[in-house]
Amino acid sequence: xxxxxxxxxxxxxxxxxxxxxxxxxxxxxxxxxxxxxxxxxxxxxxxxxxxxxxxxxxxxxxxxxxxxxxxxxxxxxxxxxxxxxxxxxx
Numbered sequence: 001x002x003x004x005x006x007x008x009x010x011x012x013x014x015x016x017x018x019x020x021x022x023x024x025x026x027x028x029x030x031x032x033x034x035x036x037x038x039x040x041x042x043x044x045x046x047x048x049x050x051x052x053x054x055x056x057x058x059x060x061x062x063x064x065x066x067x068x069x070x071x072x073x074x075x076x077x078x079x080x081x082x083x084x085x086x087x088x089x090x
Contacts (some may be wrong), residue, residue, distance in 0.1 A: 001045045001070070007038035008077070015084070022089045032084030039077040046070045 011034040018028055049067065 001042070004038045004041035004045065004073075004077070007034055007041060011035045011038060011084075019089070024089055026089055028084045028087050028089070032081050032087075035077055035081035035084055039074065039081050042070065042074045042077055046074060 011031050014034055015028065015031045018031060022028070046067070049070070
């Protein structure tokens with residue numbers, strides 16, 4: 001998850017740089033690619049968390065609200081990554 005946070009910050013900085021340096025009509029390819037890498041990092045982190053807590057002698061199998069927030073971040077980072085690839089500078 002820390003790696004996905006780092007990629008999110010890098011994507012934000014890249015977006016700001018591209019916002020001021022791109023010509024009109026160009027797409028935000030680099031920002032979209034970094035956000036999709038962030039999306040993959042979230043997927044890997046949540047999958048590892050799920051697999052780690054699936055096996056074992058756990059009396060309470062409830063993952064907690066952080067697990068749900070991680071899946072919400074997973075969905076939003078995928079949507080944002082695709083939107084950056086489609087988005088054009090006006």
